[in-house]
Amino acid sequence: MGDVVAQTSAKSRSCPAPDGRQPRLAGMRRQKMARSAHAYVRGSATRFYEWLDTRHPGTLPDGPAVWICGDCHLGNLGPVADAEGDVAVQIRDLDQSVIGNPVHDLLRLGLSLATAARSADLPGVITSRMAEALMDGYEQAFDDTRSDETRSTQRPEVVKVAMKEALHRSWRQLDRQTIDDATPRIPLGKRFWPLSADERRAIDALFGATSGMSIRAALSPQLNAGATMTVLDAAYWVKGCSSLGRRRYAVLLDIDGACSAGGPPCLIDIKEAVTAAAPRHGGARMPRDNAKRVVEGATHVSPLLGHRMSAVRLDGCPVVVRELMPQDLKFDADRLTEPDAVKAAHFLALVIGQAHAGEMDAATRKGWLAELRSSRPKSVSAPSWLWRSIVGLTVAHEAEYLEHCRRYALDRPVH
Template sequence: MSGKDRDSFLDFRRNLKMARSPEAYIRGTTKHFYEWLDGRSISIAEGHPVWICGDCHLGNLGAVADCDGEVAVQIRDFDQTVIGNPSHDLIRLGLSLASAARDSDLPGVTTARMLEALIAGYEAASVESQVSTPQLRKPKDIRKLLKRAIHRRWKNLAMEDLQTKHPLLPRNKRLWPLHRAERAAVLALCSDREMEKTVLDPEKFTSDELTILDAAYWIKGCSSLGRLRCAVLVRNGKHGPVSLLDVKEAVPAAAPSASETRMPRDYAERVVAGAKALSPNLGERMVASKVLSKAVFIREIAPQDMKIKIDRLTGNEIQAMAHYLGGVLGHAHGRQMHHQEWRSWILELGRSRKKEPEMPSWLWSSVIELLSIHDKAYLEHCRRFALVHH
């Protein structure tokens, strides 16, 4: 398949995925989210500039393993990370939770209480310690997620991501042959000894016989469809363990950065820096590089890495989830601030609410207005997609 044909198909695939549900549409419209946010008249709170996720929706949080195999719930996607206003992550996560609440047919009062729980969990985050796991009360669904993640092994990862029990990359609807120049560049990149030391677990990969088994173009994600993305299998020795590497193109962030901040100019180095600041479990497993002059970042995908998947929740369950994830986000932001900066930011959040336990007025009005804008845009997207592909 030529580059032009591949791009055309992936554009169709992205539009199809975005048409499947309102939550999928949220995942694929980060650029529009910031355009909508910028077009609103209400001002939002300006927190101390820190590394933010920039695309903090439910699908971008989940179980993440560190290099020692310890698992914690952290942010797991950093394509949009910048040094910016922490309010943007709160609004983005609030919008995603509000959409999930409505998909569960929950009443509007639940959405209000859920946003109150989100901000309460955020404000209660313990940021005194620099450890990667905040001490938060885990909802039932989070406990199940972590239990599953801890017990996952290579065969589980292979079945979910590769649709095979074997250490190979089958060619199917998700894994395509790379173009010749791409394949040569990716294999050369993954053969680099310095990259191996950075990305791969040094305790597991001790042999000098590290072998690249295969590499393929990977159809994965939603907003990233159309960018260069590759799955690479490597083995330690003739019969040693196999690891799956994810090579992903980095692009400019849609999230606005704070003025007078210093970030890496290279897109991949920016992604890695943001990941290390927000989610050390994942950030320490990432490295920036180049493939055919494109900035890419590479990480080993651990079997324990799992996204949060929500089907239908009760009102109490989604409030508990919002409180917990608010704490995860608060810890990710707060661990980058000095104690006084964090306390000042929490006081600012308190000043922007009318009374306890309400959420700040700008958070409520932003989420509700963006939800209505999003609904209209989603239905228009579905109409256009149906007309074109009828």
């Protein structure tokens, strides 16, 4: 027991104080982005849209104004569950969600798949075939005559593995992976850092009797308005890549004394919402509050997740609150294999297409499908705008990734 206490104390001492987080987080973000070209793409959504801004008008199809993910890479797709535990593959992160051009999601996914293929050392011909499958899968979502085919689409192995794990995960497994403790406490260390007194007071107030009403509704519609929520423990959460540096907290919550009766606490994720880098469609009306924008986007694009989220203010800062479910997983890009890559591109593009199509009426879907097909060659190859964009984006991000690594190495000389 003494050894465990000593190890915990050592971990706590290695954590930065609240006022010293930002330099550490900035360094961690740079380190993560230096791991691979695919990791760099994950953390550079702003650069993606800067590249798109250099394209001439008319280079890309201008799709219907719908809610989009805005940061549609492999890490932001995966199994998610609703409040009852039903699981489906949807988008997992809606920080960049705006009413915009749906083509941006397709391109961002194409870039992510292309760089993941390169990081996995897959041949270039696979990237070409993935682009074709990407377009076919996306178009399939808007073709009402292929509804039966849509339901029978075969899941690639990377999806099957994630879904199997999601369907068999319990809260206890999530507890061991994320909290790593059998007691309702968050151990400080690599992933969790201490809070300031002001942060802890703000979190306690957030789940108070009056301010927590919208949070209760998001956690469970069955909860009565008088249900009590007690913060058992809370910590700063070192999580993500592009979001490192924002306010991010993990909270263990006891609802109506369930923990006293032997039940597990709720694991809550609190994440700061900031201005989206993704451009919105001209004239589109969205909530000015960034947390409300994220939640509204999620309810349209990823409803299983969106209905579990709540937009609130934490000490004046817009944040999104949601309960983490054991079934919420992301796809592992390292598992992308040559036989599976093309299937994965088709399936994930279909998921994105279905999210977009669900916001359109039949006439809009038909018109958007016709526009997409009008730019496709008679062969099965991807349209030139898609292929050229993926190639251009891949080349630009590869060069920037290498420059990022050079600067990172210069700042960390080898002794």
